[in-house]
Amino acid sequence: MLTIGTLSKKTGTKVQTIRYYEQIGLMPEPGRTEGGQRRYDNAQLDRLSFIRHSRQLGFSLDAIRELLDLSDQPNRPCEEVDAIARRQLKQVEQRMARLKALRTELKRMVHECSGGRTADCKVLEVLRDHSECLTEHDEIGA
Amino acid sequence: MLTIGTLSKKTGTKVQTIRYYEQIGLMPEPGRTEGGQRRYDNAQLDRLSFIRHSRQLGFSLDAIRELLDLSDQPNRPCEEVDAIARRQLKQVEQRMARLKALRTELKRMVHECSGGRTADCKVLEVLRDHSECLTEHDEIGA
DNA sequence: CTTGAACCTCTAGTAGCTAGAGGATGTAAA
């Protein structure tokens, strides 16, 4: 039986985060000692590792919930699992494309500024006037 | 004089967001009609455009606050501005590197799964066992 | 003068945690 602290160390997940996952129903309620402290078994360690690894790969908690559900039903076709993974891959690729455009623009800004006063600063000038931009970067966030 | 709705359309920023920027002190308090409605001038339009464009380039609101402050002091050296931009560029590059690693891993997962039952699903297998991963992707988020 | 779009404030919600207060428990050494 593992304490929450041990589980935390083994998975690299903060104690608070483990309790949070329990609260939102991603982790099951563990057993408790007489004094009320949580005690975990290996199944729960595996589950948390799965969650943790999925998070590292950028899956949302909602997606992870779906993946865990599917993982619990071994005889279903894995098309749904694949679909979730492909969706994630697509999202990652979209973000990369966006970041690439931002990098281009930022590089140009930084490059063109040759260190005078802020009044003549190319960086500020570009920020003031969108028309100086070469690439599209309309959306915000992600 | 512009209404908040007109300002919203001109900059592509939602009305609620403009009020939010005012609340956190990023936009100054505008003039008001007798009835209490906000009215903006061109300086405020410029400022909001600046904010909007900076957001599109991924700057945080805190960074934008710094940029606006510097922009208001035309005689200071623009090194600080450059530093902020370079910091942003670095962050973008870090995120890109991370996404690249994720993409590699996700592609491999999706590729190796040939559509059987979830019990044999390669995607789930990789998620269960980090050691199957080739790339590093320790951090979460960003 | 009426209508209706646009405005107002205020509260609460989103994702995915993180931090801290204030107090209880578990364990190992003295």
Added chain:
DNA sequence: TTTACATCCTCTAGCTACTAGAGGTTCAAG
């Protein structure tokens, strides 16, 4: 056995950057 102290507990509030909605008021055109 007592004491020390790390770890645990619950609960609340905070973070970024908005977004949505309730319930009510103002503006401008006809």
